[in-house]
Amino acid sequence: MSVDARPDGEVVSSPPNAQGYRGFGLGEFTFRRDEYFVYIGWPTGSHVMSADAFLRAIQRDVAWDFFYGTVNFDGVFGTVNHYGTVDIFAGRYNDSYRKAELDYAENVETPDIRETFKAVLDDWTNEGFDPFAAPHETGSAFGIKHGSNTGAVTRARVAAERMVGVPGDEVPRGDDNGHPVNRMFRDVPIEAPVVEAEPGFEGEVAAFNLFEYLARSQVTWNPSVVSACKDSLFCPTTEEYILPIIHGNDRVEWFIQLSDEIQWEVEDRDSGGVRARVIMKAGDVAAMPADIRHQGYSPKRSMLLVWENNSADLPDLIASGQTPTYPVEF
Amino acid sequence: MAQGVQTVSGSVEAESYTTKFGSLDDYDKGRVELINDDARHYAFSNIFEVASRAKPYEKIAVGKNMKYVIEAVRAEGTSAWRTAAHDEFALVMDGEVTVDLVKLDESPLPADAEGSVALDGEPAGRRMGRLVLRRGHQGLLPAGAAYRFTAERPAVILQQTIAGPDTQFRWAQICQTA
Numbered sequence: 337m338s339v340d341a342r343p344d345g346e347v348v349s350s351p352p353n354a355q356g357y358r359g360f361g362l363g364e365f366t367f368r369r370d371e372y373f374v375y376i377g378w379p380t381g382s383h384v385m386s387a388d389a390f391l392r393a394i395q396r397d398v399a400w401d402f403f404y405g406t407v408n409f410d411g412v413f414g415t416v417n418h419y420g421t422v423d424i425f426a427g428r429y430n431d432s433y434r435k436a437e438l439d440y441a442e443n444v445e446t447p448d449i450r451e452t453f454k455a456v457l458d459d460w461t462n463e464g465f466d467p468f469a470a471p472h473e474t475g476s477a478f479g480i481k482h483g484s485n486t487g488a489v490t491r492a493r494v495a496a497e498r499m500v501g502v503p504g505d506e507v508p509r510g511d512d513n514g515h516p517v518n519r520m521f522r523d524v525p526i527e528a529p530v531v532e533a534e535p536g537f538e539g540e541v542a543a544f545n546l547f548e549y550l551a552r553s554q555v556t557w558n559p560s561v562v563s564a565c566k567d568s569l570f571c572p573t574t575e576e577y578i579l580p581i582i583h584g585n586d587r588v589e590w591f592i593q594l595s596d597e598i599q600w601e602v603e604d605r606d607s608g609g610v611r612a613r614v615i616m617k618a619g620d621v622a623a624m625p626a627d628i629r630h631q632g633y634s635p636k637r638s639m640l641l642v643w644e645n646n647s648a649d650l651p652d653l654i655a656s657g658q659t660p661t662y663p664v665e666f
Numbered sequence: 667m668a669q670g671v672q673t674v675s676g677s678v679e680a681e682s683y684t685t686k687f688g689s690l691d692d693y694d695k696g697r698v699e700l701i702n703d704d705a706r707h708y709a710f711s712n713i714f715e716v717a718s719r720a721k722p723y724e725k726i727a728v729g730k731n732m733k734y735v736i737e738a739v740r741a742e743g744t745s746a747w748r749t750a751a752h753d754e755f756a757l758v759m760d761g762e763v764t765v766d767l768v769k770l771d772e773s774p775l776p777a778d779a780e781g782s783v784a785l786d787g788e789p790a791g792r793r794m795g796r797l798v799l800r801r802g803h804q805g806l807l808p809a810g811a812a813y814r815f816t817a818e819r820p821a822v823i824l825q826q827t828i829a830g831p832d833t834q835f836r837w838a839q840i841c842q843t844a
């Protein structure tokens with residue numbers, strides 16, 4: 337099942353197959369797709385995923401630059417971010433694979449995996465399919481290669497330095513900058529806050545309508561920074577259907593449900609053993625401990641505030657046991 | 667049979683949807699369903715429930731990540747003036763809150779101080795302006811400014827900040843424990 341890989345700049349790839357898709361290589365891993373499926377190979381095994389599930393997962397991994405901790409594409413394949421390098425693994429966090437000694441992982445430089453994954457995402461995403469969109473909002477991922485959707489898969493991730501709406505920072509969303517209100521949020525009030533700044537303080541007196549901002553989001557399961565108190569980041573996002581990855585934490589993160597409802601399946605980060613279900617409704621707050629992995633289910637498009645501590649020290653503090661995996665003692 | 671709208675995917679979805687927000691008067695709390703874990707690890711609470719049981723302007727932590735906190739604040743009447751040496755943010759989750767801002771002539775805090783402190787009396791400085799925030803509005807409480815909240819009717823603020831001397835930790839009272 338090997339890809340006939342050859343160097344193509346920094347990305348190792350093979351010419352298009354009979355379905356029109358290029359194959360790719362990264363270290364000892366190989367990637368190829370056909371009309372329905374993606375096939376991943378490594379020295380001790382192989383794996384198959386639905387093409388649409390794979391593309392939705394790799395879209396998040398690329399957009400988040402490998403995020404905090406582990407991005408499991410499913411129960412077998414994924415990445416672990418070491419903030420400069422990335423582990424790419426198969427079966428490493430799956431008890432059965434580990435016991436059978438079929439698991440495998442490689443550590444690669446972040447630019448190498450970033451460019452390879454971007455190339456895979458771009459080549460394998462067909463015209464009409466948007467991996468960031470909810471299933472109702474996009475066409476099919478399947479079939480032979482037909483066109484591309486580069487604009488959709490290369491959206492810039494919003495990251496306010498101070499707060500959305502502060503002069504010089506990220507601007508609020510509106511009809512005039514290409515962000516119509518989403519069909520599931522037409523009932524959300526979009527009135528602007530009253531902001532009255534005295535002369536000379538226009539850059540300090542600021543507010544924006546966060547709920548309107550989220551109502552105008554065109555993507556799902558894609559946290560973006562709207563405010564920063566040093567390393568404390570508010571990263572709200574709109575959610576519909578299923579989180580396309582299973583996120584394994586390397587630090588505690590918090591969820592604040594702003595609207596509607598999400599159900600979270602929580603598993604042990606390393607073994608996959610089920611630990612809890614967390615049912616969150618508007619106003620609920622919950623921590624996700626640093627030793628779990630989680631996947632969310634949102635039956636209606638909802639607003640979720642993900643609250644992160646961006647400190648670079650946290651993964652080592654938690655891995656070394658100096659900081660507990662859960663947030664508070666009581 | 668329900669009416670619907672054909673989507674680009676070929677599926678049919680509802681013609682309209684209702685977004686469910688919470689409020690002091692109307693909230694529905696979820697839960698942690700345990701399978702093999704301890705509920706306390708999730709520190710599960712509800713902002714509206716916490717605010718409904720709070721005194722005006724108590725700063726009750728509903729989230730903590732090392733030194734950082736998010737606080738549920740019941741806004742009712744006029745608060746004391748406060749200040750911090752770093753930016754803070756106020757997200758109104760229910761009701762309407764007016765925020766008055768004053769640029770302090772002299773901050774009582776060193777530049778690297780963390781967490782907000784209350785000020786005695788009226789702040790000395792230039793008036794910066796004011797914000798009127800309703801549900802879903804998020805306002806900047808800028809570093810070095812004094813700020814004061816006013817709410818004619820009970821409202822709820824979620825504040826993004828760093829733990830300070832007035833932050834209240836009441837995990838056993840506000841969180842699911844079993």
